Amino acid sequence: MPFTANAGFKADPRMIQRAKGMYYYDAEDRQILDSCSGLYTHAAGHSHPKIVEAVEKQLKTLDYAMAFQFGHPGAFELAERVADLTPGNLNKIFYTNSGSEAVETSLKIALAYHAARGESQRTRFVGREKGYHGVNFGGLSVGGIARNKNGFGPGLPHVHHMRNAYLSESRFTKGQPSEGWELADDLEQIVQTYGADTIAACIVEPIAGSAGIFVPPEGYLQRLRKICDRYGILLIFDEVICGFGRTGKAFGAHSFDVTPDIITMAKALTNGTIPMGAVACDTALYDAIAEGKDENVVELFHGYTY
Numbered sequence: 001m002p003f004t005a006n007a008g009f010k011a012d013p014r015m016i017q018r019a020k021g022m023y024y025y026d027a028e029d030r031q032i033l034d035s036c037s038g039l040y041t042h043a044a045g046h047s048h049p050k051i052v053e054a055v056e057k058q059l060k061t062l063d064y065a066m067a068f069q070f071g072h073p074g075a076f077e078l079a080e081r082v083a084d085l086t087p088g089n090l091n092k093i094f095y096t097n098s099g100s101e102a103v104e105t106s107l108k109i110a111l112a113y114h115a116a117r118g119e120s121q122r123t124r125f126v127g128r129e130k131g132y133h134g135v136n137f138g139g140l141s142v143g144g145i146a147r148n149k150n151g152f153g154p155g156l157p158h159v160h161h162m163r164n165a166y167l168s169e170s171r172f173t174k175g176q177p178s179e180g181w182e183l184a185d186d187l188e189q190i191v192q193t194y195g196a197d198t199i200a201a202c203i204v205e206p207i208a209g210s211a212g213i214f215v216p217p218e219g220y221l222q223r224l225r226k227i228c229d230r231y232g233i234l235l236i237f238d239e240v241i242c243g244f245g246r247t248g249k250a251f252g253a254h255s256f257d258v259t260p261d262i263i264t265m266a267k268a269l270t271n272g273t274i275p276m277g278a279v280a281c282d283t284a285l286y287d288a289i290a291e292g293k294d295e296n297v298v299e300l301f302h303g304y305t306y
Contacts, residue, residue: 019046040209040241041272051271067095067303082269082278085250088259092286094279097306099240099266100134102277103203106262107138108302110201110234113285119197119232123158126190126202126233130164130211133203133238133264142203145210160194162186162202166214173215180217184224187233196231201262206252209241221258228261234285235260240277244268261285275306 001009016024016032022045024032037043044051058074065072075095083091094109096102107125114122127133127142134140140148141155144164149155163183170177187202202224208214228235237260239251244265247255251263262285266277290299 021045021047038272039267040246041267043244043246043268044271048271051273055273064306067306082265082280085244086263086280087251087253089283090259090261090263090280092281092283094281094300095304096266096277096279097275097304098134099238099264099277100136100139101304102240102264102266102279103133103139103142103238104136105279105302106203106236106238106264106281107142107201109262109279109281109285109289109300110236112289112300113234114200116288116291121198122200124194124199125156125159126162126187126199127159128162128164128204128208130166130208130214131161131203131205131238132208132210133205134240158198160190162190164208164211164214165216165220166208166212167217170217176215176218178218181219181223183217184220184227187224187227191227191231191233196233199231199233201234201236202228203236203238205238205241206256206258207242207247216256221256225258225260234262236262236264238264240264240266 015027017027017029018025019034022034024034024046026032034042034046062072062074067075079093082093094105096105111123114120125142127144129144131142131144132148133143135148138156140152141159143149144161163186165180165183167177167180170179191199204221204224206216206221225235227233237251237253239253242252243263244250245268249255253259253263261282263280264277265280269278270276293299
């Protein structure tokens with residue numbers, strides 16, 4: 001079982017039988033408040049009648065369609081609706097099965113973009129201490145939670161980590177702390193050490209989720225954006241947790257008024273009803289990868305069964 005002490009679970013299994021609204025129910029029909037909304041997935045609660053109806057309707061119409069060399073109206077309609085929510089020109093959407101896969105996809109898109117522009121030497125990624133970007137190999141590497149890495153080797157090469165922007169003196173701050181914005185300059189230090197022309201992307205969560213719900217200091221994300229722009233580094237926002245309304249707006253990018261080049265999303269995208277994630281990237285990235293290719297040439301050799 002994932003992230004579970006299996007021996008302990010076998011000794012004392014905790015079984016959920018059903019769910020409705022904000023609550024789970026166990027075998028004795030005891031009501032349990034779902035205080036984490038699943039795993040930050042169920043923004044609209046469990047078994048919402050409109051979602052149940054929509055899923056049932058889709059299953060009766062088309063239960064599955066291969067995405068390789070084929071399409072179907074629902075996929076394009078959803079992409080348009082997601083693009084209506086994303087900031088700036090982030091209106092090119094690529095589907096995945098999870099947030100972890102969305103992160104992997106975002107890293108590959110960053111590499112493909114630089115290679116298409118003749119800068120294939122840009123292979124370094126910059127993450128952040130205490131950052132969480134899933135548990136696939138790329139996300140684990142750019143992430144910064146040590147216990148998740150233990151036992152799995154060194155991870156991807158050429159990955160560097162900035163300090164987390166949370167400061168202990170800000171622990172009782174309401175909203176965004178005023179201290180800590182200068183920690184964004186860690187990216188500048190990495191640039192000076194390894195060279196701007198070797199760095200593909202910097203990936204951060206607008207609000208650090210698994211580390212403890214750390215809100216960024218005022219000006220921190222803006223400073224990261226400025227440094228990335230200065231050196232041609234892509235800025236990736238991992239919004240798997242805070243996307244789709246958790247910050248009061250569609251995405252954290254809106255709430256903090258910073259537009260990245262790529263956004264990863266999942267969880268509330270489907271209200272946890274089916275495993276699904278997506279990547280939204282700036283049109284400029286899509287155009288650079290696709291430019292000059294014959295119409296019968298695959299632009300991005302990447303994708304999943306579902």
